[in-house]
Each structure stands twice: as C-alpha cells, then as structure tokens.
Amino acid sequence: MNTQKLSKSRDYSFLIATCAQYPQGNEGLVQLKMALEQKGFACWLQNWQEIPLDYLDTKTIILPLAIWDYSLHYSLFLEFLEKIEESSLRIVNPSALILWNLQKDYLLDLQKRDLPIIPSLALYPHTPFWEERIGQKQWSNPVIKPLVGQSGMGVVRFNTQPLRQMDYPLGAMVQPFIESVYTQGEVCLVFFCQEYQYAIHRKPAPSEWRANSHYKTTIHAIEPSDQWVEIAKKVVENLPFRACYVRVDLLPQDSQRALISEVELIEPSLYFDYYPQTSLQSFITNLLEFLGV
Numbered sequence: 001m002n003t004q005k006l007s008k009s010r011d012y013s014f015l016i017a018t019c020a021q022y023p024q025g026n027e028g029l030v031q032l033k034m035a036l037e038q039k040g041f042a043c044w045l046q047n048w049q050e051i052p053l054d055y056l057d058t059k060t061i062i063l064p065l066a067i068w069d070y071s072l073h074y075s076l077f078l079e080f081l082e083k084i085e086e087s088s089l090r091i092v093n094p095s096a097l098i099l100w101n102l103q104k105d106y107l108l109d110l111q112k113r114d115l116p117i118i119p120s121l122a123l124y125p126h127t128p129f130w131e132e133r134i135g136q137k138q139w140s141n142p143v144i145k146p147l148v149g150q151s152g153m154g155v156v157r158f159n160t161q162p163l164r165q166m167d168y169p170l171g172a173m174v175q176p177f178i179e180s181v182y183t184q185g186e187v188c189l190v191f192f193c194q195e196y197q198y199a200i201h202r203k204p205a206p207s208e209w210r211a212n213s214h215y216k217t218t219i220h221a222i223e224p225s226d227q228w229v230e231i232a233k234k235v236v237e238n239l240p241f242r243a244c245y246v247r248v249d250l251l252p253q254d255s256q257r258a259l260i261s262e263v264e265l266i267e268p269s270l271y272f273d274y275y276p277q278t279s280l281q282s283f284i285t286n287l288l289e290f291l292g293v
Helices: 003-009 027-038 070-086 095-102 106-112 130-137 226-237 279-291
Strands: 013-018 042-047 060-063 121-123 143-146 172-175 186-192 195-203 218-222 245-252 258-264
Touching: 013 027, 027 042, 027 279, 070 095, 095 106, 106 258, 121 130, 130 172, 186 226, 186 279, 195 226, 195 279, 226 245, 226 258
Parallel strands: 013 042, 013 060
Antiparallel strands: 121 172, 143 172, 186 195, 186 245, 195 218, 245 258
C-alpha cells in the first residue's frame, strides 16, 4: 500500500459491534481494537443496540464480531441491518451475506451445490406436523436446533426431550446425531478473503456432545488435513456473495472426509488468541483489501 493510499485509508474508523452481556467482547477483540489503533485507525467496541447509526460518520466500518445475542432480538437485528443499508455506512461482512447466513437453512443451499453437509430438515413456523416429518427421516435420536440460534442455545436431542413447537418460534433445523463428535470433535477452519488461514479443534467435554465453548469444550490449534481444507474452501467458493471472513465448522469422519456442520459469517470467534503472531495482522490486511482502502 503506497503512502498516499495508507493516509487516505486512515480516514476510516472501525466499530466492533458487541452485545449487552459482553459490551467489551472478548480478549481477542480487545487485541483487534489495539492492533487497529496501532495502525492509526480509530476503533471502539459498543453494544449494537446502543449504536447511534444516524450520527456515525459515513466512513465508520461496523464489524459485527460480538453480536452474540441477535437471535434473542431477531426483529430488532433485522431493523438494524435495514437501517445500515439505508444509510451510507458499511458493515463487514455485508448485509446481504449476513441475511443469507441468519437462518440455518443456508445449509440446504450448500447441499444443492453437492457439498457434504450434515443431512438436514428445515421446519418453518407454518410447516405442519413437525413430529411426523421428523419421524419420516428415521434418524436415531436426532438433534434439534433453532433455525435462528447462537452459542448452542436451544440445541437438544429429540429423544431426550419432548418437542414443543412453541420453543422454536422462528423454526427449527433437525439433523441426525453424528457419533464422531465424541471421538473426533469439531474442526473450525478460518478464511480471510477466500484464503485459508488457520484452524481450531474443539472437543466436547466428557459426556457432552455439543462442541461449543458454553459447554466446557477443549479448544486448541490444529493442522487440518488437506482434504478438510479443500472441503471448507469449496464452501467459501460457493457462498452467494464474497466474504471478508468465514469460519467453516466441520465434523471430521476420518482424515479424508468431513461433514459441514455450520458456516459462520456474522459473529464467529476467529480465535485470534490461538495464533497471536499472525492472525490479527492477516485479518487487518485482508479487511483493508476487502474494503478497497
């Protein structure tokens, strides 16, 4: 980047959008704030519901990396995105990509592109006979997730808890239980601007099957197999819009095969603190390239 372009880019500022429970995000996002400031950018963290969108400078870039409660305030979040679209502000990842990623039925879009997702059944509020539809799949002890959900909230096994449709007002995603999670855990592959960066392994706690930090998951850096990286890369290449950051979560079946569990495009943990020497600088470099500044 030449001196003139660098000077111009510093006219931009960055707002890392957070949530009421975690107004300062986490340690990785605090480090991101500091890294941006060291490069001469203004940067701050703020609860997304308190952001004064009408008064922000138009060169403010919103990073929704800690909006960890949007599923609890879904209508408000949609209004938040709409207001950004109506303004001259920018949010990264872009609103169109966020909207595509909000409901877990995006997995069915990937399935249409012959990508190896966990088999999935989407149930919408207007869909009749939920239990009958689940039974037709003949999945043993399937997993039920809110169609719009975060952090493992509302994720249960169908055979251990009765299904109450009222618990899923925005719909549900049903999947067979994948036994390999007990032994193989979950692998999260991080991409910036379509390029693979690094990976994290998450192993559920003993007797637990949810590979989420809320359930005392063991997390460490990992070198994934070339085949897992290739699967994740195909996901990134098949997104409907270009993304600045992507986290692809896989359930490995062996060193060759893996099933796509989730694609995180809104507020994923990017695990900066597990790769402190390279991840933050790589993210910022790619962010500026994505913005064209």
